[in-house]
Amino acid sequence: MKTFFHLLQEVIKPGLCHRCGGCVSLCTAVNYGALEIGPDGRPRYKDVEKCIECGLCHAVCPEIDELETETHHRLHWSAPIGRVLSVGIARAVDPEVRRHATDGGLVTALLLHLFHTGHIDGAIVARRTGRFEREPFLATTPEEIKESAGFFFDTSHGVAGLGEAYMARASVEALSPLMNKGLRRVALVGTPCQIQALRRMETLGVMPSESIAFCFGLYCSGNFLFDAPHRAQLAEAGSFSWDDVVKINVKDSFQVHLKDGSVRHLDIHVLDRLKRHACRYCEDYSAELADISFGGLGAPEGWTSYITRTPKGRAAYLDARGRTVEEMDRSKDPAVSDKVLETVMKAAAQKRAAARDHRRELGKPVIVAM
Ligand SMILES: Cc1cc2nc3c(=O)[nH]c(=O)nc-3n(C[C@H](O)[C@H](O)[C@H](O)COP(=O)(O)OP(=O)(O)OC[C@H]3O[C@@H](n4cnc5c(N)ncnc54)[C@H](O)[C@@H]3O)c2cc1C
Ligand code: SF4
Ligand code: SF4
Ligand code: SF4
Structure with missing residues (x-):
């Protein structure tokens, strides 16, 4: 039976840990809490003697392919980018939501709709705690969901500061106590690695995945590091001062929005070395x-592109459309879905090819999904 000891050897020591927190969440929710998130955002033993060697942490890790085939099969995954039911561009109807949003505020508008129609009791999002800082948070009111709109970087740990502890801290520190109060229908907003860990937990049928009613995934080209040296490199590359930054967004380029209304576009691939x-x-x-x-990829400024992938996701989207969500007028461009899908598939293929090249350089086998 492979345990966290093997995750340390196979994933964490070689630098392959996504810091999704799945292993810590699971061990804390199901077992005796042998693990914790360390100060660097990576999981570690809190008390090795509390490990019952169940192997669950190893099985849910997105870097381990043990449950991948079964999980893919369960979710009707197919190449090249998983199941696609519908594709489009939309935004929040409420201009106030749009004003604080990363792109069109679609994520927030959908969460609000699900909350108001009684489909969820809460949402695991990222709450703003400072100018660029955020922390994982279980929002249980519409106000809290609205306040969590947007995408900000943690200047001490960067986006990694959110992603690193995101699932672990949210599900363990925020979700677990509320689960005890009977909160069992929660939407999780997360990066692809976080969604992967959660889906593996579902495949195993273990907590805390039982409480997750919806998985909302964000496209992700990477978590950029935002410690002082990396911030300085970014500012130099984009010729801007951090004092002037009002918003950062990642689409086909790394976009820095400045106080004077201008936007600096930095090449994502050139910034590769700044990624975790x-x-x-x-x-x-x-x-x-x-x-x-x-x-934001494939959508004009102020709009969000979306891909529904499960019947549940598609139904939720359609129910919100015309209420909290406004779909972009398709009559102006009947091919809009095809164009968005093509753009996303291109970005996905580039990311996959680069990842496989990096894996080969590391001497690791390339896992081809089925
Ligand atoms: C690390 C990261 C990388 C991304 N890379 C890309 C990319 O390459 N291309 C692209 O098109 N889009 C990317 N996105 C997605 C994009 O930034 C927007 O989140 C998405 O377009 C939804 O916009 P919105 O206005 O509809 O969302 P909003 O209505 O603003 O809601 C966004 C939701 O996401 C939550 N959130 C914010 N940051 C995090 C986080 N770090 N972890 C978990 N939840 C979070 C917020 O709390 C909020 O609930 C990335 C997002 C993240 C977090
Ligand atoms: S108890 Fe199970 S989940 Fe926790 S560290 Fe040990 S093997 Fe992993
Ligand atoms: S489950 Fe997530 S946090 Fe734990 S070792 Fe794997 S990638 Fe890292
Ligand atoms: S690229 Fe995004 S989804 Fe992948 S490990 Fe990094 S943060 Fe997670």
């Missing part, structure tokens, strides 16, 4: 196992 190391080996761009995937 494990992101170089990650093959999932479009959150292939989500109920709905979202991104």
Whole structure:
């Protein structure tokens, strides 16, 4: 039976840990909490003697392919980017939601709709705690969901600071106590690696996945590091000052929105070295196992592109359309879905190819999904 000891050898020590927190969440929710997130955002033993050697942490890790085939099969995954039921571009009807959103505020608008119609009791999102800082958070009111709109970087740990502890801290520190109060229908907003860990838990049929009613995945080209040296490199590359930054967004380029209204576009591939190391080996761009995937890619400024992937995700989207969600007028461009899909598939293929190249350089076998 492979345990966390093997995750340390196979995943964490070689630098392949996505810091999704899945292993820690699971061990804390199901067992005696042998693991914790360390100060560097990576999981570690909290008390090795509490490990019952059940092997669950090893099985749910997105870097381990043990449950991949079964999980893919369960979610009707197919190449090249997973199941696709519908594709389009939409935004929040409420201009207030759009004003604080990363792109069109579609994620927030959908969460609000699900909440108001009684389909969810809460949503695991990322709450703003400072100018660029965020922390994982279980929002249980419409106000909290609205306040969590947007995409900000944690200046001490960067986006990695959110992603690193995101699932672990959210599900263990925020979700677990509320589960005890009977909160069992929660939407999880996360990066593809977080969705993958959660889906593996579902395949195993273990907590805390039982409480997740919807998986909303964000397209992801990587978590960029935002410690002082990396911030300085970015500012130099984009000729801007951090004092002038009002928003950052990642689409086909790394976009820095400045106070004077101008936007600096930095080449994502040139910024590769600023990504968290494990992101170089990650093959999932479009959150292939989500109920709905979202991104700015393929959409005009102020709109969000989406891919519904499960009947549940598609139904939720259609129910919100015309209420909290406004779909972009398709009559102006009947080929809009094809164009978005093509753009996302291209970005996904680039990310997958780069990840496989990096894996070969590392001497690791390339896993071809089935
Ligand atoms: C690390 C990262 C990389 C991304 N890379 C790309 C990319 O390459 N191309 C692209 O098109 N889109 C990318 N996105 C997605 C994009 O930034 C938007 O989140 C998406 O377009 C939805 O926009 P929205 O206005 O509809 O969402 P909003 O209505 O603003 O809602 C966004 C939701 O995501 C939550 N959130 C924010 N940051 C995080 C986080 N780090 N982890 C988990 N949840 C979070 C917020 O709390 C909020 O609930 C990335 C997102 C992240 C977090
Ligand atoms: S108890 Fe199970 S889940 Fe926890 S560390 Fe040990 S093997 Fe992993
Ligand atoms: S990738 Fe996720 S599940 Fe795997 S070791 Fe890292 S934090 Fe744990
Ligand atoms: S690229 Fe995105 S999905 Fe992949 S490991 Fe990094 S943060 Fe997770």
